[in-house]
Amino acid sequence: MDVARRAQRWCEYCLWHEEDAGFPHQMDHVISRKHGGLSSVENLAYACVLCNRHKGTDVSSVDKRTGNVVRLFHPRRDRWADHFRIDG
Ligand SMILES: [Zn+2]
Numbered sequence: 001m002d003v004a005r006r007a008q009r010w011c012e013y014c015l016w017h018e019e020d021a022g023f024p025h026q027m028d029h030v031i032s033r034k035h036g037g038l039s040s041v042e043n044l045a046y047a048c049v050l051c052n053r054h055k056g057t058d059v060s061s062v063d064k065r066t067g068n069v070v071r072l073f074h075p076r077r078d079r080w081a082d083h084f085r086i087d088g
Contacts, residue, residue: 003027007046012075013055014084016048023049030074032057045075 004025009018011025018025028047031037034057047055055072063070073083 003041003044003046006041009046011048011051012045012080013047013051013073015080015086016050018048021048025049026052028052028055029057030076031059035059042076 004018007025009025010016011018011021012028025046025048028045028051029037029039030043030045033039037043058072060069060071062068073080
């Protein structure tokens with residue numbers, strides 16, 4: 001399965017469509033190769049440049065409100081609405 005076709009060319013993190021971005025989206029390793037992630041379709045997500053750069057190789061981060069370490073959104077396992085919301 002083609003990763004871009006599966007995502008219908010939407011960034012799987014911020015839902016920015018590639019046509020509106022003005023530059024091509026990229027393949028993101030959900031679990032980075034640095035952490036043992038494979039370049040398999042299951043582990044690849046279609047991501048805009050901004051999301052891909054911001055996420056980098058991270059798989060977790062610190063929640064600013066609670067100070068707890070939290071796992072980052074996984075497009076294959078998580079529901080988008082449980083992690084993000086559209087504001088405005
Ligand atoms: Zn994005």
